[in-house]
Amino acid sequence: MIQIKKFILGFIVGLFLSFSIYFIRSTDMKLRVDVGRLLDQDIVYLIDGSFVRGWVVREGKDEILVETEKGNFTLPRARCKSIEKDVFLRFVRKAI
Amino acid sequence: MTNGGQQKRVFLRIPVATPASIYLNNKFYKKFKLADLSTNGLSVLTSPSEVLPDKFEIHFRLRRFSRTIRVILEVKNRISVSEGVRLGCVFSEISDSDKKRVNKYVYNFVDISFPEQAVNFAAFLCVIDASFRVLLYSINFYYSATDLGRSVFTPPLSNFTGIALIFYAFLAFLAFIFSSPFIVSKGRSNFIFSLSLLGYALFFLLLKNFICWKAQLWILNYFYTNMFLTFQLFLVFYLGFAIVIGVLFLNKITLTLDIIKQQFATLKFHLAQLKFLRKGRLGK
Numbered sequence: 001m002i003q004i005k006k007f008i009l010g011f012i013v014g015l016f017l018s019f020s021i022y023f024i025r026s027t028d029m030k031l032r033v034d035v036g037r038l039l040d041q042d043i044v045y046l047i048d049g050s051f052v053r054g055w056v057v058r059e060g061k062d063e064i065l066v067e068t069e070k071g072n073f074t075l076p077r078a079r080c081k082s083i084e085k086d087v088f089l090r091f092v093r094k095a096i
Numbered sequence: 097m098t099n100g101g102q103q104k105r106v107f108l109r110i111p112v113a114t115p116a117s118i119y120l121n122n123k124f125y126k127k128f129k130l131a132d133l134s135t136n137g138l139s140v141l142t143s144p145s146e147v148l149p150d151k152f153e154i155h156f157r158l159r160r161f162s163r164t165i166r167v168i169l170e171v172k173n174r175i176s177v178s179e180g181v182r183l184g185c186v187f188s189e190i191s192d193s194d195k196k197r198v199n200k201y202v203y204n205f206v207d208i209s210f211p212e213q214a215v216n217f218a219a220f221l222c223v224i225d226a227s228f229r230v231l232l233y234s235i236n237f238y239y240s241a242t243d244l245g246r247s248v249f250t251p252p253l254s255n256f257t258g259i260a261l262i263f264y265a266f267l268a269f270l271a272f273i274f275s276s277p278f279i280v281s282k283g284r285s286n287f288i289f290s291l292s293l294l295g296y297a298l299f300f301l302l303l304k305n306f307i308c309w310k311a312q313l314w315i316l317n318y319f320y321t322n323m324f325l326t327f328q329l330f331l332v333f334y335l336g337f338a339i340v341i342g343v344l345f346l347n348k349i350t351l352t353l354d355i356i357k358q359q360f361a362t363l364k365f366h367l368a369q370l371k372f373l374r375k376g377r378l379g380k
Contacts (some may be wrong), residue, residue, distance in 0.1 A: 016231045017362050092236050094311045096229045
């Protein structure tokens, strides 16, 4: 049993370590940009209870420009209840 | 243990303070106290004036309300101790069911695998949790340092968070090593040390759970974030359970390790004696 635990532990720690090294050393910027964008994701909560996940590009007095994976669109400020920024980054920072 | 080509078996003896009734010629003779019990025999404490034959019947119970065990014993040695005379006996005639019950009782008495495994598994989970947190910390550190991505509104992490996390990871790893059965068998202090290390881990995780609850992170309602938070909550409960089990079984662990250590020392002494005798014989 203890041997299996050591093996699993070695495997998981090794996996995390190799991912960290790959992440830092990789010349491919796409992964880093993707992770960065994921961490930077915002949530716009609407008055009707629904929400929009994306990236707030511009916050105007009357409207908010949100970039989502389906495209950009403008939301009237009156329909928005609140905006939560960098949700995953906030999660990571609180969790660790 | 070998003795001039003959093999002498060594049985682990456990202390018992059970009263036992001795029967001579199928008639009740007297009550005595058992001193210790092994899977091969037992020892009885008698007064110095008492003379018992080399073979006699004995009845005793392993627990207060358990079935009476009936055995015919053969006395192998009589040693004077401070409480009287200790008769070392082997089971001469014993039924299979009684033998099984004695074996099970002795095995259960010295079995400390349950608290050992509970604490070791808790430390194992903590190491996995710590390595995942370190990974998240390094990702966060990378984005804070390179400013990659977009505007960040969340305040950066303090140095204290990083130090506390590294400390947690280090202590969890140490606890995993010190709670492994091989290290625990070296002494109970190792087990206590791993328990105290897990105490810090529990405090750290309680604090993290409190921070996550205060920051209302459950609201995110993503599968992976919820999975992480659930695991974190489970870890607190399991860690608490393992620490409580470890503390409750501390006396048993101490007693078992003492028995093993004491009898191992006796065995080592006998082996050294045999080696000395053999050398003497070879010299002649």
